Amino acid sequence: MNHEKETASLKPETTSPADLVRTEAAALEALATRLEGPMAADFERAVDLIMRCGEGHGRVVVTGMGKSGIIAQKIAATMSSTGSPALFMHPAEAVHGDLGVLMTGDVVVALSGSGETEEILRLLATLKRKGDALISFCCRMDSTLATASDVALDCCVEREACGMNLAPTASTTAMLALGDALAIAVSLRKGFKAEDFAELHPGGKLGKRLAKVRDLMHGGDEVPVVAPETPMTDVIYEMSSKKLGITTVQLQGHLRGVISDGDLRRLLEREGGAALSRLAGEAMNAHPRTISASELAATALAILEERKITSLVVVDAEGQVEGVLHLHDLWGVELI
Numbered sequence: 001m002n003h004e005k006e007t008a009s010l011k012p013e014t015t016s017p018a019d020l021v022r023t024e025a026a027a028l029e030a031l032a033t034r035l036e037g038p039m040a041a042d043f044e045r046a047v048d049l050i051m052r053c054g055e056g057h058g059r060v061v062v063t064g065m066g067k068s069g070i071i072a073q074k075i076a077a078t079m080s081s082t083g084s085p086a087l088f089m090h091p092a093e094a095v096h097g098d099l100g101v102l103m104t105g106d107v108v109v110a111l112s113g114s115g116e117t118e119e120i121l122r123l124l125a126t127l128k129r130k131g132d133a134l135i136s137f138c139c140r141m142d143s144t145l146a147t148a149s150d151v152a153l154d155c156c157v158e159r160e161a162c163g164m165n166l167a168p169t170a171s172t173t174a175m176l177a178l179g180d181a182l183a184i185a186v187s188l189r190k191g192f193k194a195e196d197f198a199e200l201h202p203g204g205k206l207g208k209r210l211a212k213v214r215d216l217m218h219g220g221d222e223v224p225v226v227a228p229e230t231p232m233t234d235v236i237y238e239m240s241s242k243k244l245g246i247t248t249v250q251l252q253g254h255l256r257g258v259i260s261d262g263d264l265r266r267l268l269e270r271e272g273g274a275a276l277s278r279l280a281g282e283a284m285n286a287h288p289r290t291i292s293a294s295e296l297a298a299t300a301l302a303i304l305e306e307r308k309i310t311s312l313v314v315v316d317a318e319g320q321v322e323g324v325l326h327l328h329d330l331w332g333v334e335l336i
Contacts, residue, residue, distance in 0.1 A: 020161040020169075027157040027170035028177055035181065039154055043182070046151045049107050049133045050084060050186050058105030060086035061132075063094065065119050067168040068111040068137075068175065075109065075179030082187035091119035099126055107133045109179075113155070113171045115143020124148050137175045153178060213300050214293035216330065217314050217323035218244060224324070225250050226259075228281030235259055235280050244326050246311045249284045253320050257284030258313055290315045293322050301330045 015023075035043055050060055060079050064072035072088055079086035089101055089108075102108070108127055110120050115138040124145075127134055136149040139156040146152035155178060161169035224242035226235050228249055239247045239261070249257040259280060267275045267283055275283070291300055291312045300312055304327055314323040 015163050023159065023161040024170045024173045027174045030158070031155065031174045031177060034154055042151050042153060043185070046135045046153060046182060047185050047189060049135060049151065050182070051189055053105055053107040053133065054084060054186075054190070056105040058103065058107060060084055060109060061089050061102060061106050062086060062109045062111070062179075063089045063091045063120060063123070064111035065091055065117050067172050068113060068117075071172050071175045071179065072109070072111050074176060075111075075183065078180055078183045079186070082183050083190055083192040084183065084186050091117070091123060095119065095122050099123070102127075102130060102132060104130070104132075107135060109135045109137070109182075110145060110149070111137045111175055112143075112145050113139045113168055113175075115140045115145040117145070120145060137178055139171055211297045212293065213291055213295045213297060213312075213314055213325055214323070216297055217293065217325040218329070219314075219323035222324075223321060224248060225321070226280045227251065228256055228279065228284075230280040232276045232278045232280070232283065235283070236264065239264070244311055244324050246313075246324065247280075248313055248321055248324065249280050250321055255288075255290065255313060255315055255319050255321050256281065257286040258288035259284050260309070260311070288313060291325065292316070297330055300325055301327075304330070 052058075053060065060076070062072040062076040062079070063069070069088075069090065076086040076088040087101065089098060091110075094101075108123075110123075112120050115136070121144055124134075128148075133151075134149045135151045135153065136145050137153050137155050138146040139154070140146060141152060141154055141156075155171055155174040157170040157174055159165045160167060160171060161173075222242065222244075224238050224244055224247035226238050226247050226249055228251060230238075230249075235247060239245070239259070246258050246260045248255060249259060257280075263283065263285055264275075267278070271278075289303060289307055289309070289312060291303065291314055293314050293316070303312060304310065310327045312325045313321060314325055315321055
């Protein structure tokens with residue numbers, strides 16, 4: 001009879017998908033409450049440990065088994081992408097030689113819902129001997145792992161989202177959110193900026209969004225350039241051959257002005273064929289909008305859209321021309 005009761009208790013509850021999501025949301029709300037209250041000091045201590053390891057060129061080594069291991073991999077990736085060198089260490093592989101990855105000054109972040117994961121507990125003696133700081137994410141604060149840690153952060157949940165209250169669901173969601181909070185808190189403490197983020201994300205759509213102007217601009221011989229005394233027929237040839245819709249007007253490398261396709265069209269509308277007798281210095285816009293090579297591509301895109309223009313001249317602090325950025329170079333870039 002007892003066996004029948006036990007079996008019945010493991011039967012899945014009939015729960016809607018929305019209720020499952022609410023269970024996980026409730027776990028996150030409870031975690032947020034702890035972070036604002038009883039766990040706040042421990043969380044700050046964890047941030048301090050990671051900051052100190054970074055100052056000594058140590059790394060964050062995140063470990064966990066099973067579902068917790070998958071969350072650990074994501075936390076390590078988030079740490080690395082926000083300015084804290086981190087890596088994932090599989091605990092089962094660690095006891096068979098991969099512990100060699102640990103260096104003096106590292107901080108280990110161990111994830112275990114029960115706090116009794118055998119593969120992780122087997123690492124404790126080595127971690128203590130090496131003197132590496134240990135932060136744990138556990139659902140049981142009286143567990144072996146939690147009590148052995150320098151800082152134990154509480155990921156307990158009222159129940160898992162799984163209908164049988166067995167599969168790690170709400171608890172791993174809490175671990176993931178806690179790892180994100182820790183990574184971002186450390187990055188803010190370090191003063192991590194969008195420019196730093198761009199350095200670590202050079203590829204794909206995100207990389208282009210955070211790329212610097214210097215990474216996308218046309219430079220060297222690709223830059224259209226004429227002198228102020230250049231005849232208009234030669235100006236048109238230079239604009240056509242470089243295919244950027246403008247030409248810079250320079251004197252000894254210093255920007256004097258810009259002539260765009262629109263400037264040329266409006267000049268012809270006003271003066272007809274007489275416009276071709278003009279010199280570049282007479283037809284140029286002497287106060288064009290420029291940009292620094294160190295600006296983000298998204299900033300350049302915002303300027304182009306606001307001004308309704310297609311190209312920007314890139315200049316240094318002394319007004320020397322470094323390149324030209326065209327709207328086409330910014331395809332795939334999004335405004336920040």
